[in-house]
Amino acid sequence: MTTPYHHGNLRSALVDAGLELARAKGPDGVVLREVARRVGVSHNAAYRHFADRDELLLEIADRGMTELSRAMQARLDALPDELDAVSRARRRLQEVGRGYVDFALAEEGLFAAAFSCFAEKVADGSDPESGPYELLTAALDDLVEVGYLDTSRRPGAEVACWAAVHGFSLLHLEGPLRVVAPADREAALTGLLDTMDRGLGRPVR
Amino acid sequence: MTTPYHHGNLRSALVDAGLELARAKGPDGVVLREVARRVGVSHNAAYRHFADRDELLLEIADRGMTELSRAMQARLDALPDELDAVSRARRRLQEVGRGYVDFALAEEGLFAAAFSCFAEKVADGSDPESGPYELLTAALDDLVEVGYLDTSRRPGAEVACWAAVHGFSLLHLEGPLRVVAPADREAALTGLLDTMDRGLGRPVR
DNA sequence: ACCGCATGTGGACGGCGTCAACATTAGTGA
């Protein structure tokens, strides 16, 4: 048996191949026929496992989201113990943001793919917890608990933070800022995170 | 002569048709053959005026940028005179941000198209001035002049502001926040702009 | 041993961007 007629677990093989395409060329690089080619299977074989291309892309997006979460969590875990609770909480929020942006810039294609499927599907409860959003929420809750973020300013805080890092990533990824040097980019990110920290924090400092 | 062999000014007709497509269906809706069909000309006719599809899209993006600028400028112009200079400057920055987001949400397709061409072209000096970036820069300069924004925090401020409103727009346009109700969205935007204002402003308030 | 159903194949269709060869016309210089 050179290659058996039935692949065994085509589905996950397709997802893996698609993931690689997405990593290298973004969501548009996930071409059904190319995915099939890479797995060594005929075009159309994928239709036994996915209704259409979008459904495959959705699965890939899900994996991408998970990887993003992991990258962010890793940064949190690597954080040294801070002296006081307030500094620690503030630092954690910064790290959440930095993890988001770093992943976006490092895994350009996968990041784009992860956000390419919200037009059709509306996130069918994909992130029960531990998603990027949950990490951000936890960080902000900490900030409240510790007394740095006033409860009156708590609602809308996640959207503000998310928007800031998401926009920063996209402007540098596919936007007009894609040409700025990494050093300048780093400085700008520091400035952005500092601005958010100041904007959320108590007036007293 | 029913329809003359030579169109007269095909180029601008193509751009107009493409603009309409972009408005209705975003950058992916700008299909060369469909554009030609709408103008009543054969496919391929466009190749006498544009090297390829991307070149047409680039022109469309440029127009979109201009419209964005105009929408923002209009909001600034409509602003009532404020009592003191500081309030006025702060208010202007808010309005710049609100104009950006409002346009993005109102002209979804065109906004997306305007930002869809930075991968190939690197903005060949398209915005000499009066672009969205210039409006933001002017607003921030005012903030410095008026004494609200410290010069030490001035560098990077435009990137921070831009990232915030850009991210906010995209999260609601093609991202996970596309399902939030307009009222909540409005509240979140107010919160975001307030956070940026606090983050940039002097500690004293 | 058999059969049904899941899984994979091959071919076709229409739509796309693009290229090359050809047709038509507008302007220009003699």
Added chain:
DNA sequence: TCACTAATGTTGACGCCGTCCACATGCGGT
């Protein structure tokens, strides 16, 4: 005035894509 050239538009083809259909294959239960 008139022919020629360059600009502009057309036709047809190619290879790619996603998707649908009919058909082939073989695994698992009876």
